[in-house]
Amino acid sequence: MKTKIIKYISFILITTAILSSCNDLDLAPTNRFTDANYWTSTEKAAAVLNMAYGQMFNSNYFFANERLTDNLYEGRGNTNEKIITSGQADAALGRFAGEWADCYSGIKTCHILLENIDLVPNMDPAVKERMKAEARFIRASLFFRLTNHYGDVPLFDYNISRQEANTIERSPKAEVLEFVRNELNSIVTLLPKKGEYSDKDKGRITQGAAMMLLARTYLYENSWSEVASITQRIINGEFGNYELFPSYEGLFLPENELNDEVILDLGYALNLRTWMEMYDGIPISVGGRINAFAPTQELVDDYIMRNGKAIHEDGSGYNENDPYVNRDPRFGATIVYHGYQWVDGSGKVSTIYIRPGSSAEAGASNLDEYSGPGQNSTATGYYIRKYFDPQAPEGMNAGLNLILMRYADVLLMYAEAKNELGEMNESVWNQTIRPIRVRAGFTDAGALNYPGNDNMREIIRRERRSELAIEGLRLFDIRRWGTIETVMNGTPHGAKFAANNTQYIELEQRRFNPERDYLFAIPQSQRDINENLTQNPGY
Template identity: 25%
Template sequence: MKKILYIALGCVLLSSCDMDLGQQPISEGTSETYFQTVNDFTQGLTAVYSAARTYPDRLLNLSETRSDNLYAVSDGGVRDWEGINSFHKNINANPYVVDAWEDNYIGVFRANNYLEQLATKGESVVTDATLRRRMEAEARFLRAFFYFDLVRYFGRVPLIDRVVSDAEAKTIGRSPVAELCNFIEQDLLFAIDNLPKPSAYASVDAGRVNTYAAKMLLGLLYMSKSGPTLNVDGIGQNSNEWSKAVTQFNDIIASNEFSSLATYASIFDYANERNREVIFNIEYVSGGNPVVGATFPWVLVPDRYFQSFGFTAQGGLTIRPVSTDLVNRYEADDVRKSFSIQSSFADGPVVENRPFIKKFVDITKVPTTSRMDWPINFIVFRYTDLLLLKAECILNGAAGSAATEVDAVVNAVRSRAGLTAPLVGVTKEQLLEERRREFIGEGSRWFDLIRSGTVEATIKAWIAAEDSGGQMDDFIIDYILYPVPQSELNKSPGLYEQNKGY
């Protein structure tokens, strides 16, 4: 079965690999000559999808590592993730931060260019109006996806909704978060109305974004806006849109396109991709030239673990230990702990007793030629996440839902994990902890803490309890946003102001 590949098409579709804000994804000459057939538009859309390739790694480096799930302080060397984990204020040139800005804007620019070409040439080239609207909807969903990621990490960012020149880009300042959220919402509403359900796609198009993925992202947007402002210029606006989120989630549930799987491990099985738990994937295929496989399974796993099985070094990664606090939050019979966490291993005479996340590693699938080529998709939205997010909305007062739904959902999740003692009267705190155990390694924890308004108290208490060596800096609320990369500040001095705290 053919996959929708999230691959970079290089200079075939990009006029250069420069990441300047004003860089047009397709040069004027290429734009004039390239989009001549339906297949050209299909391949052009693939280039927009390809910008999402680094999304999973970004979640692991900027959300999972930032949260209380990992205690990733120095192990004797200088590691880029340490400044993220330890709340250093001088991370405005950190490569993970820079990549989050640049990679998302590459996606935005590709989407803008594609939409412009579709608007000017699409009607004469893609004569099937339904297909043309679907193509537009896919590109607009992806643009919304990239902007949602930007706003969650940086707050105010430049809103660029069309192809612009270098000179013009350097005059566009950061837009208010409310304006950015409205822009994201409008793109998603169009996508919802014009994307098919997943079962309506032909097999050759399986893996493309569907209407329920757009509904899921829209619901998450409403929830994120509903979180407290926390006195920073982030995505939380205390907007009380919990009921609007539930409406989107209920539509997905009613579709009967998705369901929870019987076992936790089967969700992430390499032989069970696109299972009924999956609402939206970032898709990869290994063994290609150029390499277009996944990198995320390797990100949180130390090289010595692979070497203990006889594999060569994967790139020099050392351990990012799971926090003691998280390890202790699992009950004795919880299968999610043993599946997601490697408690120890021996590499010859050296024994490593610090636990780490190995959730996405199937040791029989380790790529032997490149650490960049794992044959596994990344699940962005899954059905269990939807159910627990709906439960969160109910606990926050969403209209038309019963509190008994919360207990039923949480107990179903716990039962799949092997826990037989039911909970009664589940609280927000209990729900948050259940999400922490369920989604370990999936990059949701940091955003859960922000959305719930518990980030400051939780992180401060965690640092006090876990950082006995005093290696982490003090947490301040401004750190729920990342700094604008210094490279962006330098392009147009005075155009952007730095986020507070950096």
């Protein structure tokens, strides 16, 4: 993956100047890559494919999607995501235009490769077919992303002309999903299984990634039989052998990248290709710049106790005045709270003081102390730990890979599908939720044994939230469950730091219109160019 990134970076620097066009469906690369003189070597073809890898997704969207949910709250500025969650977005919003443009730019790159790679002389046929399959996966993933956000979108499988781009109509979502699924089923056997790539190519798209994306196309439509069937095949090792990494906290550390749980990730390399969103999420005292987004009390409250009970269940042992004791071990690997023991890359331990009035306790000026809305410190009373890269230099230009797909999610999808089909039992539990909790660090029988009660849907949904928090997936879960209408309507909360530490912080109200906000607006800039692009309801 690292080798691939270096090539991709150098290629991007060469080509950035020509990436412009009036219509986002006809974005460059243009003549440079359609000219037969370019396609003279496998290395040049690989450079175009690596560019497509870089366009498949990025760190900005990874964290921005989480900020569109009840997991995180933005305390500073008037960002695109804050405008969306406040119910004030219109069709001119930058996020709507940017995501549309980025997806179609990546699709364009895939089409350029697919239509020109056969020009490369003396290319290894097996390598060529694999590269085509990788490009088709990236194209399918981009169309899937588009239809999830915008519903009906223009669908085409070739490099369309400027005239076509300016007149094309939106295809129904069902057709887009059918295309995506057909592509994934067609390419799966053309891709290597996990472990079949050489070391220099580790991190590329595999059969497992294709099947997991296929499972997600059904998960997001609540098509449970298909979800159960596909995920069971992955669990059975048909597409490579995956397993849970032994340490939940270690799963997100740079020394453990590309471990046996990772199915697909975004590759980064320190000082070459980096991301820095965590600069505004970690405590200021340990290297953060400001706090722009922070975990909500609602997320904190969903972490169960070590005995397996939700905090408000009888017998949980939860103490509202000492709320962080005996909680789900994943809580401390994800969220920083008052009194947290922060360990940096050198092994130095710092106590993080957040509660108002804790400056004296800190023994110095306290940059992390909650001081109200709109300040440099946290707006919620919490900071983020998950995805902190201890190897990152000052400024948090991290080289840590961001995981897009991992095996724990496969187990959670399978558990949810079996439950929705009325087929959840102790055997399924012991194959899915139990090993996830064992890996997390639970030891109490109450947390590990099959509960066999009527709250299984709630248990599984809470498990997904705790296991996958800050991984960019919550938005798609609350959309498909329909709970977004509730959890994104009303006042989110922070820690019990208001009114002299006697009340929970009340944050700015969020609004979700179910008649409009399940979909993004079709960008107005594109509708100004192409009158055939209709608009989604309510915009």
